[in-house]
Amino acid sequence: MFQYTIGFIGTGNMGSALVRAACKGIDPQQVVVTNHTPAKAQALAKEVGCQVVLTNEEVARQSKFIMLGVKPHILPEVLRQIAPVVKECMDQGEEKVLVSMAAGVTMESMYQHLGLSQRVPMLRIMPNTPAAIGKGMTLVHPECCKPELVDEFETIMAQSGRFDRIGENLADAAGAASGCVPAFAYLFMEGLADGAVMAGVPRQKAMTYVAQAVLGxxxxxxxxxxxPGALKDAVCSPGGSTIVGVSKLEEGGLRSACIQAVAGSAEKNKKLGK
Incomplete structure (x- = not known):
């Protein structure tokens, strides 16, 4: 019988964000992690109070929900590695759910790498790093999992932020719109703060003002x-300073650049799983 409710294979930036959210939503003693660099997993566990094991097989054996927080090119090997353990546990009547956050890797592809005759319940998710502070957006592709298990997963991870269940056919595009956008927003915010500094505002104050304005x-x-267009119009008084700034952004091609950024990331997502 599994010892932990949820286990994480991989504690990179995204995996660590979800570990922190899980440890706020359930007893940290029900969370276990492993990483190819043990010291990294141990440091995270010390921070949040969860448990550490040394191998991927141990996470697979001891956890009900198995979080696959590895890069797309590494995922096939990890799946082949844990497949015998997952099969053994399921043959003994244990319930296992595989949860992948690897961009571009379809669930059908994951089943092929597992190579098991019995289909393991599987979720594919597209989270983002603000999940670490409860402000994340996680897209859930639930086609290969019973609704009650999807509900249980979202309950465990409730402290990560919002969820939306969508078809896997939207995974690459929607994943770009949620998973990649925080980086775009940071770049945008940095540029706005630089503009404020150029106008004479101290750097730290500029960052605070911009971040709070974007958050609001x-x-x-x-x-x-x-x-958003209607809300933008409400701020732009006739002949005022805001409409001048909007004009400058349009002149610089901001809207087109944003469209191309998300479209480009979506296209890259498609290629990552091949």
């Missing part, structure tokens, strides 16, 4: 349900 704007979109 994003929250207003979510809570009001209004289109």
């Amino acid at each position: 704007a994003a929250s207003l979109v979510l809570q009001s349900g209004q289109h």
Whole structure:
């Protein structure tokens, strides 16, 4: 019988963010981690109070939900590695759920790498790093998992932020819109803060003002349900300073650059699993 509710294979930036969220949502003693660099897993475990094991097989054997937090090119080997353990446990009547966060790797491809005759319940998720502080957006592809197991997973990870269940056919595009966008937002915020510094605002204050403004704007979109264009229009007074700034952004091609950034990332997602 499994000892841990959820186990993490891989504690990189995204894996660590989800570990932190899991340890806020359930007893950290029900969370176990491993990493190819043991010291990294041990440091994270010390921080959040979870458990550490040394091998991927141990995580697979001892956990109900097995989080596969490795790069797409590494995932096939990890799946082949844990397949015998997963089969043995399932033959004994234990319930296992594989959860992959690898961009571009389809569930059908994962089943092929597992090479098991019995189909293991599987979830594919597209999270983002703000999950570490409860502000994440996690896309869940639930086609290969019973609804009650999907519900259980989302309950375990509830402290990570929002969830949305979508078809796997949208995985690459939607994953770019949620998983990649934080990096785009940081770049945008850095540029805005640089502009404030150029205008004479101290660096730290500029970062605080910009970050709070972006946070507030994003929250207003979510809570009001209004289109961002309408909210933008409400700030742009006739002949005012904001519309001048908007004009400068349009002149620099901001809107087109954003479209191309998400479209480009979505296209790259498709290639990562091949």
